[in-house]
Amino acid sequence: MSNRPELLAPPEIFYDDSEARKYTSSSRIVDIQARLSERALELLALPVDGIPRLLLDIGCGSGLSGETLTENGHQWIGLDISQSMLNIASEREVEGDLLLGDMGQGLALRPGIIDGAISISAVQWLCNADKSSHEPRLRLKAFFGSLYRCLARGARAVFQVYPENIAQRELILRSAMHAGFAGGVVMDYPHRYARLPSRNLVLSFS
Numbered sequence: 001m002s003n004r005p006e007l008l009a010p011p012e013i014f015y016d017d018s019e020a021r022k023y024t025s026s027s028r029i030v031d032i033q034a035r036l037s038e039r040a041l042e043l044l045a046l047p048v049d050g051i052p053r054l055l056l057d058i059g060c061g062s063g064l065s066g067e068t069l070t071e072n073g074h075q076w077i078g079l080d081i082s083q084s085m086l087n088i089a090s091e092r093e094v095e096g097d098l099l100l101g102d103m104g105q106g107l108a109l110r111p112g113i114i115d116g117a118i119s120i121s122a123v124q125w126l127c128n129a130d131k132s133s134h135e136p137r138l139r140l141k142a143f144f145g146s147l148y149r150c151l152a153r154g155a156r157a158v159f160q161v162y163p164e165n166i167a168q169r170e171l172i173l174r175s176a177m178h179a180g181f182a183g184g185v186v187m188d189y190p191h192r193y194a195r196l197p198s199r200n201l202v203l204s205f206s
Contacts, residue, residue, distance in 0.1 A: 002163065003118040015082035016059070024088050033120060040118040040158040043186065046074075053115035056150070058103055059122025060158075061085045063094035065086045070095045071116075077114075079103060084118040102138030107145035114150045123201070124161050139171065144179035156202050157181070159201040169199065176203050177186035 015023070023029055045054055053074050057066050058158030062085050069076045075097040080086055086098050101108065104126050126139045147157060163169040173185065181203040 001111055006160075012081045012083070015085050016089075017084045020062060020082060020084040020088050023085075024064070024092075028136060030064060033064040034068055036160050037065040037118065039074060040065075040120065040160055040200065041068060043158045044116040044118065044156050053135045054113065056107075056109070056114045056117040056147075057096065058107075058117060058119035058147075059125075060089065061100070062095070063089035063092055063096065063098075065118060065120050066094050066096040070097060073166065077109075079107065100176055103143045104134070106142040109146070109150040111149045112152050115152050116155050117147060117151065117174050119157075119159040119161075121160060121162060123159045123172060124163050125166060127164070136171065137175065140175035141178070144176045144181065148179045148181060154204075156183075159203070161199050161201055163199065173201065176201065 022060075026073075042060070043057075050073075055069050055074050055076045057069065057078040059081055060080050061082070063078060066076050066174055077099060077169050078086075078089065078094070078096045079099045079101050080089075081100070082100050086100055089098055103122070127136050128134075128141060129136060147198050151157065159172075161169075161172065163172065169185070176183070183201065183203040186200040186202055
């Protein structure tokens with residue numbers, strides 16, 4: 001049986017109250033999330049000028065990655081499909097603005113307002129058809145198209161992903177390119193628990 005959560009249930013079902021609390025209370029997961037988020041923020045290559053940026057955390061969960069953004073002096077908006085995760089984020093009093101939504105239906109944000117976006121272990125969920133109405137290519141198209149529109153000119157988006165196979169990786173990358181992004185994949189081992197390299201999809205507004 002696979003231990004990949006995206007193959008077990010849709011995210012809004014898999015991350016119920018019990019799983020959301022288990023995830024957030026794991027010191028190992030908290031450490032990994034912080035390291036991955038720091039790496040994503042590094043790859044965003046934001047100007048070092050002391051000016052806070054408005055960032056988007058896609059699949060923000062209980063706000064673990066958002067805390068890294070806050071610690072680095074930035075404002076952020078967090079989007080997640082799991083109400084249970086967002087409830088915990090609210091309980092933890094994270095400083096970001098939290099939105100409940102399905103990234104596969106597109107991002108309902110005004111054009112050009114986001115200075116950078118990160119996503120930790122979330123985008124690969126779009127490669128699965130959890131409902132009969134879900135077509136991965138169309139959901140990826142809606143996601144990347146809406147993300148491209150809401151980013152400020154010259155902004156970057158960094159997605160840490162664990163694709164199931166090469167076909168998934170290529171589908172994600174191709175969908176991003178079709179939306180207008182330029183960029184590629186950076187592979188590294190950002191934390192001591194890693195058995196496989198982390199794939200960071202670094203996209204820029206072209």
